[in-house]
Amino acid sequence: MYKKLSNIFSQYSGLSKSAYVIFFAKMITNMGAFIWPLLTLILKRKIGYSASTIAIISLVIGIIYLPATVLGGKLADKYDRKKIIIIFDSISVIFFISCAFVKPSNLMTALFVIAGLFATMEGPAFEALIADATKPQERDKAYSLSYLGHNLGFIIGGAIGGLLFEKYLSLAFIIDGLTTLSSTILIILFVNVLNVDDLTDNEKNEYEDHASNDVSSFDILKERKSILIQLLVFMLAAFIYNQFSFTLPLYMETIFSDKGAQYFGLLSSFNGLIVILFTPVMTHILEKLDELPKIIIGLLLYSLSFLIIRNTVIYWVFFVMMFVFTIGEIINTLGASPYISRRVPASHRGRINSYSNIVYFIGGIAGRITMGWVIDTFSYTTAFTILAGIGIVSTIIAYLNYKLDKKIFPKLYEKKIIL
Template sequence: MFSHYKGLRREMYVLFFGRIVTNMGALIWPMLTLILTNKLGYSAGQVATIMLVMTFVQIPFTLLGGKLADHFNKRNIIIFCDLVTVTCYFILGFIEVSFVFVVLFFTAGLFASIEWPCYDALVADLSTSADREKAYSLNYLGANIGLVLAPTIGGFLFENYLNIAFIVNAISTLSSTILIYIFIKDIKKINEEVTVGSYEESATHDSIFKVLKERKMIIVYLLYAALSGLVYSQFNFLMPLNLERLYGAKGAIIFGLITSVNACIVIIGTPLITKYFPKVRDVSKIVIGEILIVTGLAMYIFIQGMIPLYFVSIIIFTLGEIFNTLGKSPYLTRRIPASHRGRIGSLSMLFASIFQAFMQKGVGFLADTYPMPIVWCFVTIAGILCITLAAMQLKFDRKTYPLLYTDTK
């Protein structure tokens, strides 16, 4: 089941174990909506407003992360950002939930937003075009192995022992940072040894605008990624809010169990889908994944109060998430110059975050005004538009990137 992950660089396995350790402590991020609503008493609209403000604050940090990833040592940037987030988490472990608490929580998120483009670009740097799906699959698998028990534990700690979750998160993130510091050294030397794909040759002197002008389908991808991010984010926004409305503080426990099931399905499904669907191209995986994600979320129009069906929904959703993840990252990195991975990756995150924040405000307004099934109808309509954009990519990709359909993978 895991044999096809053999043959990757040693550093990829270090990142894999680092992801496991980090996400073992990820007890609190899935609970953000519940912290703001249940602990601080904010409405859904107020939570959406806070996230909108956070998005605007994140803009320069996300762009900075992409710029730094393309010009400096990605490993050192990751280590520095991790140390800042660890410090914030330790402080959060010893203070009461308050406005200052939220500010520190978001400060940790800001430095995480600098780190994300570096991490994604580093995975691409450490893999060849042919191994790209396996590399991202392994990284994604590690993240979810760590998440198996974390959300459930977080759900039980949420009501009375939330501070302990932050301390555990700080310790686990620090452990991951130490692994990266010890075992990942000279990134430049690694880059020189990796073979790039047909469209990945560096274009150091080209601006990001020139790169996008020459690759117009990437702009369509950015539109798709923004809408896809909005739909997917309802897993951590509207779903816990829905459960909190139905079950109060106990909704955190149910949501924690659902999230753990999500991680379990990822652990079982990721290596199997990677192994048995290697001939399904990245762009096709995106379409399949989006259809399953939208189907899983659309079920909430009909299953309010039916707890067993929540778990059927999350299984369908998670299978879609796996297909989508195995398609998205390889799709983008195979079609842009290696010299621009950080900047275009950060632009994709930024574009998705801005769109998501504005539209999330609308979702929050709907959640405060209408019954939950109506709100889920809105999410489903957005999902159908998302599937349409993904289908457009599928239709025009062969014409736009013909070498990817003739090269031997």
């Protein structure tokens, strides 16, 4: 038993220094990440929007964010990625903290949207920097550790956020902004980009070699079609996953009334706890499995989780649902996070990452709009059934793309377990 536990945790030893810095930065950020998980309830309870109106607001935000994401990706490939991160993050923090000094209103919503806009523009640079700072063969473990840090902070932030929601919402905005700023400073000071020339031949991945400046990101996608198809899968996955912060809290508020926010906060912390306990375990168990099979398994568990609460009003059943959902989240993340980084030239990471962010936005927004309409027109039972169906469809697409991906990137599948 001791040897097995030792193997689980020792798998994170020997990574690049930057991987550990990113871990701590993620943890600090999410210790203060109170607002994003509670955004739906802020819009509904504090400002008074209906489910359909919240979905429309999400649509407008998405439309605004799409060009910002593309611009952020282009800037990340053209300029120093660290500078991009510190400039956009600083602006985001200023607007975010300013939300603490206004009452819940349309103005607060506008300030929050602006803060999110600059955070969105920073996103492609940050994702590209993680790949730039880690070796190709350690990418699985580096992303796993980053994800673990994200949730170590989130387990604390989720519970505190639920408690601050009713009377101390302003304090939540301030703490969230300051923790984001502190983690950004850590990344700027201590995360270093690896020099490809210093890597051995066994450590290099030819699919990450820089492409010519004349080659556009669209040319890359046309040549490597499985990436394009996988972006569709990411969009469908985002459609489902986004309901964790939309349909689920609305459903819990409908069932549990005024205690809905508190119960959802505790459930969010449970999500973080499961991630902390099982991310190292699943990383170790599935380390020989390719990215796409992991994504397939994760999507199937997503589908099953929403069927579990399809007709329930019993609180403990939500924890069963969340356990299944979170295991699916872990496995899906272990596959999705390193997928793009290993198949895209380093010179185009920012732009391709921006496309990835775009499809996540589209999937999330489409999910909110669709589920908002379904909830208002039909019922939560219908909504959960639709989510399960979309999960099955996305699983089939991912499986077919797995076969194509092996033909396009054969060297990535050498010495791997093939399903």
